[in-house]
Amino acid sequence: xxxxxxxxxxxxxAIALGAGCGRGGGGDAxxxxxxxxxxxxxxxxxxxxxxxxxxxxxxxxxxxKSSAAAIALSPARLQAQSGPYAPMVRYLAAVAKxxxxxxxxxxxxxxxxxxxxxxxxxxxxxxxxxx
Amino acid sequence: xxxxxxxxxxxxxxxxxxxxxxxTALLFATTSCDAVSWKLGRTHGAIIEVGAHRASLGIxxxxxxxLFQLYKGGGLKVAQDALWASGAxxxxxxxxxxxxxxxxxxNRKLHGYLYGDPADFRxxxxxxxxxxxxxxxxxxxxxLYIKNWxxxxxxxxxxxxx
Numbered sequence: 001x002x003x004x005x006x007x008x009x010x011x012x013x014a015i016a017l018g019a020g021c022g023r024g025g026g027g028d029a030x031x032x033x034x035x036x037x038x039x040x041x042x043x044x045x046x047x048x049x050x051x052x053x054x055x056x057x058x059x060x061x062x063x064x065k066s067s068a069a070a071i072a073l074s075p076a077r078l079q080a081q082s083g084p085y086a087p088m089v090r091y092l093a094a095v096a097k098x099x100x101x102x103x104x105x106x107x108x109x110x111x112x113x114x115x116x117x118x119x120x121x122x123x124x125x126x127x128x129x130x131x
Numbered sequence: 132x133x134x135x136x137x138x139x140x141x142x143x144x145x146x147x148x149x150x151x152x153x154x155t156a157l158l159f160a161t162t163s164c165d166a167v168s169w170k171l172g173r174t175h176g177a178i179i180e181v182g183a184h185r186a187s188l189g190i191x192x193x194x195x196x197x198l199f200q201l202y203k204g205g206g207l208k209v210a211q212d213a214l215w216a217s218g219a220x221x222x223x224x225x226x227x228x229x230x231x232x233x234x235x236x237x238n239r240k241l242h243g244y245l246y247g248d249p250a251d252f253r254x255x256x257x258x259x260x261x262x263x264x265x266x267x268x269x270x271x272x273x274x275l276y277i278k279n280w281x282x283x284x285x286x287x288x289x290x291x292x293x
Contacts, residue, residue, distance in 0.1 A: 036216035044205040044212070066204025069197040072292060074217035097292050100196040 033081035034089070034120070035129035037074055041067045042124070051117040051124075055088060055109060059095055072096035085120045087112040177225040178267055178286035185272045186227040188237070189265040189283055191290020199260040207253050211245050228274040244268060244278055255280035 038051075045066045046054060057064040072093040082089045091113045097104040107113070120128075171177065178189040190198070202210040220241040224233045245252065258281075259266040265287030269279040 037213070040209060040212045040216050044209045062204045066201050066209070069200040069204070070209075070213040070216075073194060073197050073201075073213055093292070096197060096200070097193065100193045100200070102193045102289065102292060 028084050030123045030128050031081050031083035031085065032128060033083075034085055037070055038120070038124065039129060041070050045070065050121045051088065052114060052121050055091065055113055055117045059099070065096070065099065068092040068096035068099070072100070085116045088116040088120060171221050171223040174290050174292065175221040175223060176265070176286065176288065176290070177223060178265070178283050179225065179227060180285065181227070183272065184228050184274055185269060186225050186230075186232065187267040187269040187281070187283060188221065188223060188225075188232075189267045189287050191265055191288055192263065193290050193292055195256070195259050195264075195266040198266065199256055202253070202256055207249055210256065211249070211252065215242065215245055227271050230271045230274055230276065232270050244280075247278075248280070251280045255282055258282045 045063055047063050049057075049063065054064060054067055059065070071089055087107070091107050091109060094104050094106040098106050174191055174194045176189045176191060178187040180186075198210045198214060201213050220234070220237045222234050223237060224231070226232065256266055258264070262282060262284065264282040264284045267281050267283040267287075269277060269281055271277070272279070
């Protein structure tokens with residue numbers, strides 16, 4: 001390999017890998033990675049509520065606690081691949097971890113969390129997780 | 132003639148920093164993008180009790196508490212489903228007295244361990260929560276394969292969820 005091409009190649013390699021890595025978390029495309037966990041939550045824990053309603057429940061509410069716990073159990077995959085739902089996933093997972101005794105900074109319940117929860121409700125309604 | 136090389140060409144070397152950058156990028160890509168949730172060290176640990184010739188897979192206290200929360204809020208099936216839905220089985224390998232449990236072994240067996248004996252799983256989960264222990268799945272005891280949901284304090288730690 002010539003010296004002239006080595007540096008550009010290495011930089012291109014780093015940029016390409018970095019871009020590929022970041023794509024999972026920050027993208028706006030609906031991500032089905034969230035489906036196995038949301039299926040459990042929807043089937044057993046939401047009690048007919050939507051995710052948008054869930055995030056606004058008090059932390060002491062059993063439905064909120066259990067749903068957040070289910071999401072926190074698979075954080076690496078969800079946070080890496082949850083795309084537009086990432087703010088909601090991060091929020092619920094952080095509350096659950098904090099409740100479970102792990103020192104965690106809980107992000108504020110802001111518009112981005114509510115917006116991503118509404119987006120998940122909408123995408124589920126449109127068949128995101130339907131087989 | 133003008134422009135022709137007259138001296139032998141020196142061998143070209145690949146710049147070391149460029150190679151280092153590429154290797155770093157590869158390492159970054161293969162570690163920080165890791166999509167496996169249940170990875171030994173983060174949520175699970177191998178609990179080896181040499182005196183009893185026993186080896187168990189321990190689920191640390193934080194995920195155990197989340198499982199208990201699920202059990203309390205939705206029942207045992209929800210805890211089982213959430214654990215199963217939460218990703219690939221743990222990347223783990225341990226052996227004692229020449230009897231070995233590998234990741235492949237766990238991949239094949241974990242579904243059965245999780246759903247095969249609900250009463251055993253529930254009892255161990257409740258006891259683990261009550262004693263603030265790790266939920267543990269003993270797989271080797273006295274040189275033999277077994278399956279026993281239990282709870283452990285020795286070798287158990289908090290474990291963090293990323």
